[in-house]
Amino acid sequence: MNFQKTLIAPSILACDFSRLGTEVERLTAAGADWIHCDVMDGHFVDNISFGPAFVEAASRHTKQPLDVHLMIERPDHYFPRFSEFSSSISVHVEAPHDVKKTLTGIRQAGCLAGLALSPPTPISAIEPFLGHFDILLVMTVNPGFGGQAFMPEMLEKVQTGKEWREEKGLEFHIEVDGGVGPATAELSRQAGANVMVAGTSVFKAKNAATEIAALH
Ligand code: DX5
Ligand code: ZN
Numbered sequence: 001m002n003f004q005k006t007l008i009a010p011s012i013l014a015c016d017f018s019r020l021g022t023e024v025e026r027l028t029a030a031g032a033d034w035i036h037c038d039v040m041d042g043h044f045v046d047n048i049s050f051g052p053a054f055v056e057a058a059s060r061h062t063k064q065p066l067d068v069h070l071m072i073e074r075p076d077h078y079f080p081r082f083s084e085f086s087s088s089i090s091v092h093v094e095a096p097h098d099v100k101k102t103l104t105g106i107r108q109a110g111c112l113a114g115l116a117l118s119p120p121t122p123i124s125a126i127e128p129f130l131g132h133f134d135i136l137l138v139m140t141v142n143p144g145f146g147g148q149a150f151m152p153e154m155l156e157k158v159q160t161g162k163e164w165r166e167e168k169g170l171e172f173h174i175e176v177d178g179g180v181g182p183a184t185a186e187l188s189r190q191a192g193a194n195v196m197v198a199g200t201s202v203f204k205a206k207n208a209a210t211e212i213a214a215l216h
Helices: 017-029 052-059 075-081 099-108 123-129 152-167 182-191 208-215
Strands: 007-010 035-040 066-071 088-092 112-117 135-139 173-177 195-198
Touching: 007 035, 007 208, 017 035, 017 052, 017 208, 035 052, 052 066, 066 075, 066 112, 066 195, 075 088, 075 099, 088 099, 088 135, 099 112, 099 123, 112 123, 112 173, 123 152, 135 152, 152 173, 152 182, 173 182, 182 195, 182 208, 195 208
Parallel strands: 007 195, 035 066, 066 088, 088 112, 112 135, 135 173, 173 195
Antiparallel strands: none
8 A cells, every 4th residue: 555645536516516527527637646535424524515316427437536435324325335436435433333344344445445524533542453454534624514624733744644553564545634734744654644634625626637637
C-alpha cells in the first residue's frame, strides 16, 4: 500500500445532482484520484443525501475508485449494497454495529475497509480495531453537511494514527474529510494524512483541475 502519495478525493455531495454523470466525468478529467461518495440516512446524521442507486450511477461515469463514506445507522446491513461498484467503504465507529465484523465483511467483499470517527470521538475509540482497517477516516468537520470550517485540532488524531501505524508496522491510508482546501490539505499532509476529501473547494472552484493540482 502506498500511503506516501497524496490522493485527492472530491466529494460528489457538492456536485449538481441533476448532472451527476457529467460532473463525475469532469472531476475524473480534472485529476481526481478517488471519487468520494457521502451516504447519509437522516438518522446517524441530520441530513439525507443519496443511496446505492446513485453511487452505482456515478460509477458508470468513471474508472477511478469510488470511496464510499457511510454516515448511516446500520452500516453492517447496508454495505453489501455498495460493494459491487465501490473500491473502499468507510463506516463510523460511533454507529451501533459489530465494528470488527463489519470491517471484515467489507474486506471479504473485495473492498478496502475504512473506519471513520467524528470530531467528538477520541482516537482511542479506534485502537481496538487496528489491523482490521485499510483507511482511517478522520472527520475534520461534524458529519452531515458540506461547506463547514476545518477543525485543526483534529490533526492530533491524524498524528496519533500515523504514530500507531509506524509503531505497529501496519498499513492504512489516513484520510481527512471536511473543510479541506489547499491550505488545510497542506497542514493535514504534514500531520500524516495522504487522502484529502474535498467537496466545496473543488466544486466551487472556477477550474477543478487547477484546484486539484493545488490540493496535490
Ligand atoms: C461531511 C462529508 C464531507 C463533506 C466534504 O459530512 O462527509 O465529505 O461533504 O465537503 P466539504 O469539502 O465541503 O467540507
Ligand atoms: Zn465524507
